[in-house]
Amino acid sequence: MAQPYAPTQYSSVSFASSTALRSRIPLDEEARLFRTSAQRDLYESLAEIYAIIVTLDFVEKAYVKDTISQQEYTHVCSRLLAQYSTILKSAEVAAEFKDLDSFRAQYDIEYPSAIARLRVGIPATVEHPVSKQQEPESYFPSQSSTPKPAPPSTASSARAAADATGNFITFMDALKLNYKAKDQLHPLLGELMTSLNAVSTQDFDGRAKIVEWLIKLNSMKATDEISDDQARQLLFDIDHAYKAFYKMLG
Amino acid sequence: MARPVPQQTLEWLHRVLLQEYRDVNRTYSDSVQLLQSYPSLSPRTSVHTHETGKSQLLLNFHGTLPTRFQSAVYNIPICIWIPHEYPQAAPFVFITPTATMNIRPGNHVDTNGRVYHPFLSYWNAAQSTLVPLAGLLCEVFGQEPPVYGKPQQQQLPQQQAFAPYQQQNGLQQQQQQQQAYAPDMISFNQPPAQQVQYATPAPQYEQQQPYQHPAYQQALQAPPHVPAPPSSQAPPLVQALPAQAYPAQAYPPQALAPQLAAPPQAPPQAPPHYSIQHQPDLIDEQPAAPSPVRVSTDPAPSLPPHPEQSRLLMQVSHVLQKKADEAAPAMKKQINQLQSSLDMLSRADSSLNRELSELERVSEGSLRNTSILGERIAKAKSKTEEAKARGEVNVDEMVCAESVVFNQLYELTADDLAIEDTIYVLGKALDRERVGLDVFLKHVRTLAREQFLKRALVRKIAEDTGMRR
Numbered sequence: 001m002a003q004p005y006a007p008t009q010y011s012s013v014s015f016a017s018s019t020a021l022r023s024r025i026p027l028d029e030e031a032r033l034f035r036t037s038a039q040r041d042l043y044e045s046l047a048e049i050y051a052i053i054v055t056l057d058f059v060e061k062a063y064v065k066d067t068i069s070q071q072e073y074t075h076v077c078s079r080l081l082a083q084y085s086t087i088l089k090s091a092e093v094a095a096e097f098k099d100l101d102s103f104r105a106q107y108d109i110e111y112p113s114a115i116a117r118l119r120v121g122i123p124a125t126v127e128h129p130v131s132k133q134q135e136p137e138s139y140f141p142s143q144s145s146t147p148k149p150a151p152p153s154t155a156s157s158a159r160a161a162a163d164a165t166g167n168f169i170t171f172m173d174a175l176k177l178n179y180k181a182k183d184q185l186h187p188l189l190g191e192l193m194t195s196l197n198a199v200s201t202q203d204f205d206g207r208a209k210i211v212e213w214l215i216k217l218n219s220m221k222a223t224d225e226i227s228d229d230q231a232r233q234l235l236f237d238i239d240h241a242y243k244a245f246y247k248m249l250g
Numbered sequence: 251m252a253r254p255v256p257q258q259t260l261e262w263l264h265r266v267l268l269q270e271y272r273d274v275n276r277t278y279s280d281s282v283q284l285l286q287s288y289p290s291l292s293p294r295t296s297v298h299t300h301e302t303g304k305s306q307l308l309l310n311f312h313g314t315l316p317t318r319f320q321s322a323v324y325n326i327p328i329c330i331w332i333p334h335e336y337p338q339a340a341p342f343v344f345i346t347p348t349a350t351m352n353i354r355p356g357n358h359v360d361t362n363g364r365v366y367h368p369f370l371s372y373w374n375a376a377q378s379t380l381v382p383l384a385g386l387l388c389e390v391f392g393q394e395p396p397v398y399g400k401p402q403q404q405q406l407p408q409q410q411a412f413a414p415y416q417q418q419n420g421l422q423q424q425q426q427q428q429q430a431y432a433p434d435m436i437s438f439n440q441p442p443a444q445q446v447q448y449a450t451p452a453p454q455y456e457q458q459q460p461y462q463h464p465a466y467q468q469a470l471q472a473p474p475h476v477p478a479p480p481s482s483q484a485p486p487l488v489q490a491l492p493a494q495a496y497p498a499q500a501y502p503p504q505a506l507a508p509q510l511a512a513p514p515q516a517p518p519q520a521p522p523h524y525s526i527q528h529q530p531d532l533i534d535e536q537p538a539a540p541s542p543v544r545v546s547t548d549p550a551p552s553l554p555p556h557p558e559q560s561r562l563l564m565q566v567s568h569v570l571q572k573k574a575d576e577a578a579p580a581m582k583k584q585i586n587q588l589q590s591s592l593d594m595l596s597r598a599d600s601s602l603n604r605e606l607s608e609l610e611r612v613s614e615g616s617l618r619n620t621s622i623l624g625e626r627i628a629k630a631k632s633k634t635e636e637a638k639a640r641g642e643v644n645v646d647e648m649v650c651a652e653s654v655v656f657n658q659l660y661e662l663t664a665d666d667l668a669i670e671d672t673i674y675v676l677g678k679a680l681d682r683e684r685v686g687l688d689v690f691l692k693h694v695r696t697l698a699r700e701q702f703l704k705r706a707l708v709r710k711i712a713e714d715t716g717m718r719r
Binding site: 025026027028029030031032033043044046047048050051052053054055058059061062065067068072076106107108 | 653654655656658673677680681683687690691694695696698699700701702703705706707709710711714715
């Protein structure tokens with residue numbers, strides 16, 4: 001006997017009849033996803049998150065394929081990331097969402113580029129800054145002609161440098177004041193990163209560290225805090241980066 | 251739910267297993283575990299008739315399995331049979347409905363009450379045992395009860411037999427009766443094994459389960475009608491007491507033996523006949539061969555034999571004898587050659603006959619096949635015509651589910667996948683710069699939102715209807 005299920009004349013009927021017995025909802029009327037408007041809101045927010053993931057994935061792919069320009073990409077990507085964080089601020093949504101991985105497993109979502117971007121938390125142009133005119137030295141060390149980035153015009157560059165310095169100081173003060181939560185540190189670090197990019201795209205010793213810390217902070221939940229050891233390490237890294245930045249300026 | 255099994259039952263079980271079962275230790279330990287875990291099951295041995303007609307005395311566990319269906323506990327009456335080759339062969343399980351129940355055939359139970367489950371079909375001698383089987387059956391029956399209460403009071407004789415059986419108290423008495431009964435059953439089974447017709451009396455017999463001697467003798471009288479054709483003298487012997495059944499067994503083989511002895515004797519007789527027939531011819535030929543013998547020495551018959559005459563006669567006979575001796579080997583050789591050619595010819599004749607009959611059979615078979623083929627072709631043609639006459643069918647209406655929710659499920663899944671494809675194509679369009687980024691983004695957002703809602707609903711339906719665990 002090698003039949004796993006009893007032979008009946010209408011095997012489809014038998015499966016359905018057994019399913020009918022097991023079903024917890026009536027089978028003769030259409031099923032609905034939500035019945036109350038609170039449930040509707042919840043599902044619509046989740047749908048929004050899913051839409052962001054899909055869109056982000058295509059935008060990433062387009063950037064990599066050079067279909068869209070860098071400004072467009074940065075603009076769209078930052079917008080999408082901001083929308084994503086905003087939606088997740090709501091408590092019910094966050095509770096239902098749990099975290100990115102469980103959401104993916106539940107709804108069978110692939111889109112790996114988008115997931116990676118969401119984990120990092122910043123657009124690719126911020127993570128790997130690219131100057132507007134030419135590629136930075138660090139990416140193409142073997143090229144014959146690698147001129148230094150064009151010196152920016154004095155006024156805007158001075159302002160940018162001041163911004164960057166101010167952000168450095170703000171961040172280090174925050175750390176010294178024992179700010180440890182992600183939602184306190186991450187925005188500051190993000191601004192610091194942006195202002196650094198505005199000054200120049202030349203890599204200095206420590207920029208990679210900043211990016212690394214940014215990613216680490218991004219992967220934490222909003223209410224998570226970094227430990228004391230991590231705080232000291234972060235302070236040291238930022239200090240070091242500040243000095244390096246200063247050296248790079250002149 | 252472990253309850254200690256009585257020592258007597260354990261001993262009886264071990265005794266029974268030693269007789270016919272292949273892996274006694276494994277069967278014993280599995281059975282004991284099953285009995286401990288499910289006190290509503292009890293062991294016994296009875297005769298089981300397979301679909302092939304073969305009957306065997308097997309160990310089985312009968313009783314009820316407690317199952318939970320919609321927050322009520324139902325006891326499903328089942329019977330788990332353990333074959334002799336356990337654990338190499340999987341056990342088989344039957345539902346034994348009482349007089350007030352009807353079997354409901356479904357995914358796991360067929361109309362005969364046999365139970366199917368992937369655990370049984372993928373039975374592994376090393377890993378599968380009885381206790382998980384019983385557990386799985388409880389679970390499966392809890393989701394789809396295999397029996398339902400009967401509305402009318404119809405009582406089929408088959409089920410009626412089970413009702414009085416279940417009311418018998420004293421399990422051990424039954425077991426011992428069963429056991430005392432068993433060896434007789436086994437011996438009785440053997441002689442008529444060649445008869446296919448025995449299969450029908452046996453099932454009737456095993457269902458009449460009150461084990462009393464009058465019934466046993468009645469049943470003895472029923473099958474003897476079957477062995478009547480080969481030897482008419484067998485029935486009178488069999489109707490005697492069971493002890494005398496053994497001579498009956500001996501008789502049919504003996505009856506066949508003389509018949510077998512007779513044919514071999516016939517061929518050896520033929521060659522001697524044949525060789526004897528040759529001798530007179532040889533003797534008849536001899537007077538013609540030696541012609542120069544003098545005939546003048548023939549005296550008158552009344553005179554006493556002349557010495558000269560007798561001497562000459564002796565000479566003649568010597569010469570004749572010598573000639574005969576000389577001719578004998580050549581003749582013998584000729585005889586052998588002729589004999590062998592005769593053999594060959596007769597063999598060739600028989601083989602030709604065989605070939606002829608083969609060819610006839612083949613041609614007959616081909617004719618039959620032709621007619622069958624012709625018939626089938628005609629049928630196929632008519633079906634094709636019929637199908638053509640029906641016309642085009644709407645593809646969308648071909649596949650439909652049994653209920654509204656399942657139809658909805660099909661639609662939703664189809665939509666989900668369709669949106670997936672649409673988004674992909676839009677992506678390709680963006681690559682080729684047929685659409686601008688804004689247009690693209692807007693559309694993708696909308697489509698993705700829709701897709702998510704459909705996917706969430708698919709998931710919800712699957713969970714609610716119990717498709718996923």
